[in-house]
Amino acid sequence: MPDTQPPRDHAETAAVPDPTTGDLADLPALRAGVDRALEAFLAGRAAELAEVDDELRIQSDLVAEFVAGGKRLRPAFAYWGWRGAGGDPDDPRMMVAAASLELLQAAAIVHDDLMDASDTRRGRPSMHRQFAALHRERGWEGPGERFGLGGALLLGDLCLCWSDEMLRTCGLPPERLIPALGYFDTMRTEVMAGQYLDLVTQSAADTTMARAMRVVRFKSAKYTIERPLHLGGALAGADEGLLAAYSAYGLPLGEAFQLRDDILGVFGDPAVTGKPAGDDLREGKRTALVAKALETATPAQVERFRRWFGDPELDSQGVAELRDVIVSTGALAAVEHLIAELTAEASLALDKAPLTADDARTALAGLARAATQRTG
Numbered sequence: 001m002p003d004t005q006p007p008r009d010h011a012e013t014a015a016v017p018d019p020t021t022g023d024l025a026d027l028p029a030l031r032a033g034v035d036r037a038l039e040a041f042l043a044g045r046a047a048e049l050a051e052v053d054d055e056l057r058i059q060s061d062l063v064a065e066f067v068a069g070g071k072r073l074r075p076a077f078a079y080w081g082w083r084g085a086g087g088d089p090d091d092p093r094m095m096v097a098a099a100s101l102e103l104l105q106a107a108a109i110v111h112d113d114l115m116d117a118s119d120t121r122r123g124r125p126s127m128h129r130q131f132a133a134l135h136r137e138r139g140w141e142g143p144g145e146r147f148g149l150g151g152a153l154l155l156g157d158l159c160l161c162w163s164d165e166m167l168r169t170c171g172l173p174p175e176r177l178i179p180a181l182g183y184f185d186t187m188r189t190e191v192m193a194g195q196y197l198d199l200v201t202q203s204a205a206d207t208t209m210a211r212a213m214r215v216v217r218f219k220s221a222k223y224t225i226e227r228p229l230h231l232g233g234a235l236a237g238a239d240e241g242l243l244a245a246y247s248a249y250g251l252p253l254g255e256a257f258q259l260r261d262d263i264l265g266v267f268g269d270p271a272v273t274g275k276p277a278g279d280d281l282r283e284g285k286r287t288a289l290v291a292k293a294l295e296t297a298t299p300a301q302v303e304r305f306r307r308w309f310g311d312p313e314l315d316s317q318g319v320a321e322l323r324d325v326i327v328s329t330g331a332l333a334a335v336e337h338l339i340a341e342l343t344a345e346a347s348l349a350l351d352k353a354p355l356t357a358d359d360a361r362t363a364l365a366g367l368a369r370a371a372t373q374r375t376g
Contacts, residue, residue, distance in 0.1 A: 017235035027076060030095075034075045037099035038067055041166050057374055062130065063162075066110075067102050074101040074228045076367055077250070081232025084353070084360035085242055096170040097180070097235055101228055103163035103185070108191055108223070110156035114149060115199060116283050117312075128152035161186070172235055180234040187227035194219030201286050205296075209295060212288040213255070220261070221254025228271035241354055248349035249364065256342035257371040259335055262287040264375070266323060267332075270374050278319035284310025288338075301325050343372050 046060035075098035082094050112118075113126040120126055125133065132148030140147065166178070167184060198215045200206070228247035238246075264273050265280030266289060280287060290309070294302060305325045308318040326332050344369055355361050 027072070030076055030079060031072045033092075033095040034072050034099045034102065035068070036167075037096045038102060039064070041096070041099070041162070042067075045162060058134065059158060061173050062127065062155060063103075063106065063159060066127070067106050070102070071370070072102065073367070073371060074105055074224060075099055077225050077228040077364075078232035080363045080367065081229035081238075081246060082236045082368035083232075083357050084229075084355040084364070085236035085238035086245075086356040087231040087232065087236035093171040094232070094235060096169050097172065098228075098232065100163045100166035100170070101231075103159045103166060104188065104191075104223070107159035107163065109157045110152050110159065111195065114152045114156070115195070116285075117273070118283070120275055120279075124274075126152075127155055131155075134302040153231065176237060180231050183227055183234055187223045187231070190218050190227070191223045194222075202284060205286070206284045207291050207294050209288060209291045212286060212291040216255050216258045216262075216288060217251070221251060224257055225279055227251030233345040245349060245353035245355075249346045249353060249368075252349070253346035253368050253371060254341040256339045256346070259288055259339050259342070260372050260374065262289045263332070263335060266326065269375065277316070278314060278322070281309060281315045281319060281322050282312050283369070289326060289335050292334050293329045295325045296329045296331060296334075297325065301329060309352050339372055343368060 042060060042064045042186055045103045046057070046064070049056035049060050071376060075095075076099055078098040079094060082098075083089060087094060109121060110127045113121055114128050119129055124130075128148040128151065130148075131146045131151030134151075135144035135147040136140075165183070167181070170177070172180075194215055194217070197211075198219050201211055201215055226247055227250075229250045230243055233246055245351070262280070262285075265275070265285065267276060268275075268277070270277050276282075294305065297305060305322060308322050311318060314322075347365065350361060350364055350368070353361070
């Protein structure tokens with residue numbers, strides 16, 4: 001491989017979404033465009049790794065498999081942030097830029113599963129478990145678990161690097177790309193800060209609603225909705241007024257999105273969520289749902305909750321016990337109410353947003369429903 005290479009342009013891989021109601025089921029063209037952009041980009045990166053050593057094929061294969069499919073929420077928000085700022089619906093370069101967010105998401109998930117020691121993700125072994133299994137299958141020396149952790153860490157870092165490269169090489173002009181990269185940099189800093197706050201929260205056993213909501217905002221809400229909107233808007237040349245409107249809509253909606261995720265982590269159907277029932281309870285994740293339960297629980301309920309919470313061997317009976325406390329304290333109803341309030345706040349902000357395209361307003365309203373009413 002040569003030491004210096006010309007800049008790559010992946011814009012030709014994109015497809016253009018049709019106007020939509022915003023229901024994710026009505027976004028096949030957008031999802032197909034993201035899929036094609038990722039496939040083309042990753043094929044190029046796989047060829048580069050293969051030139052270094054055949055052993056690296058496992059990395060490119062695992063990344064391609066990991067990012068295949070999905071709801072493509074973050075690219076969708078980026079795309080409609082672009083459209084809401086007057087971006088050309090027929091510009092294929094935006095699809096490549098939006099698709100880069102899937103690689104950032106992959107990096108965050110791989111690292112999150114590693115830190116949480118999660119066994120599964122999307123119905124498959126988590127990445128560190130897959131690397132540990134590879135170590136066993138090959139009969140290699142040394143601890144397989146350590147190899148699994150190292151392999152996943154490096155794979156997450158690789159996804160992070162590739163997300164930056166894919167955005168930078170999308171083909172959009174520097175006068176649009178440079179401001180957008182500022183939001184992309186901020187987004188990555190925020191999600192890493194949120195991840196660390198989550199780590200500290202679990203270790204310090206900080207089970208307060210204020211701490212839980214701060215983790216929600218920085219670990220998930222900002223990089224799921226607000227910053228993708230900013231990225232798309234900046235790429236289209238959005239002014240400060242529209243970017244502020246995107247925050248007013250995106251932040252409460254992002255928080256509602258993560259609160260829904262917290263509920264699914266406790267009450268979700270494993271066949272839909274791709275994770276074992278009650279996995280967040282086994283991991284002792286101090287979510288807003290848990291914080292609200294302990295905030296309103298009686299001393300007897302607190303004792304009952306702590307007896308089971310955070311036990312990695314938690315069985316179905318223990319999950320049922322913890323669910324019962326969460327429901328009986330009113331915590332589930334309270335978090336559902338908070339989701340409704342935050343969604344209403346986002347809807348009001350969207351109504352007032354100075355968007356340049358009515359179909360963008362319709363699409364963002366639909367995406368809000370999809371983000372907060374999902375079951376997986």
